[in-house]
Amino acid sequence: MRPVRTVARALLGSIFVLDGIRALTSPEKRAEAARPLADRIRPTLERADPRLPTDPVTLVRVKAVADVVAGLALATGRFTRPSAAVLAAGLVPHTLSDRGNRDEMLRDLGLLGGLLLAAADTEGRPGLRYRTSHAVQRSRRSARRTLRTARREARIAAVSAVTARKLPG
Incomplete structure (x- = not known):
């Protein structure tokens, strides 16, 4: 084309x-x-x-x-x-x-x-509106993923701290 x-x-x-x-x-x-x-x-x-x-x-x-x-x-x-x-x-x-x-x-x-x-004509490439809306969606997904990872790491750190306090020495 x-x-x-x-x-x-x-x-x-x-x-x-x-x-x-x-x-x-x-x-x-x-x-x-x-x-x-x-x-x-x-x-x-x-x-x-x-x-x-x-x-x-x-x-x-x-x-x-x-x-x-x-x-x-x-x-x-x-x-x-x-x-x-x-x-x-x-x-x-x-x-x-x-x-x-x-x-x-x-x-x-x-x-x-x-x-x-x-x-x-966009020559088959997505237009500006499509690209910006998808960039926003990708950044939201990335932010949610980062938040879930941070919460999981915080829970692991809390459990590790509790376990470390119970250890002798």
């Missing part, structure tokens, strides 16, 4: 790398498409931090850089789950802005599904 995951991640990540590079080289076209969405989120960005960029060209460039970095990370198998989550989060506004074009919207939804699968 590992070669399939590797190829799938490389193919999925390459779409975002190429798309991000195109957006970096000519952000003006995409900025016009993103302008309505940028205008809607401008008050939220200004409330969060007035230093954040709010113009559509800069927002397109920021998203493009995030797409390239996360796409490369996904394609190379580094930080695959966080990079897939970043790409999925960045794809949602893009999908919302493509509502007029049905083919683009369906493409984006397909990519979103693949990214969600990549973000949830």
Whole structure:
């Protein structure tokens, strides 16, 4: 299954790398498409931090850089789950802005599904929640075992002390 995951991640990540590079080289076209969405989120960005960029060209460039970095990370198998989550989060506004074009919207939804699968894929290894709950259970068992051993040793020591007092000499 590992070669399939590797190829799938490389193919999925390459779409975002190429798309991000195109957006970096000519952000003006995409900025016009993103302008309505940028205008809607401008008050939220200004409330969060007035230093954040709010113009559509800069927002397109920021998203493009995030797409390239996360796409490369996904394609190379580094930080695959966080990079897939970043790409999925960045794809949602893009999908919302493509509502007029049905083919683009369906493409984006397909990519979103693949990214969600990549973000949830643990490669057969247990997730963090499973590992932490089992670590807690193992430590509790170990603590109970240590307590039982200490009680048993204390009983043996007490019996030995009583027996030693009864011995002559």
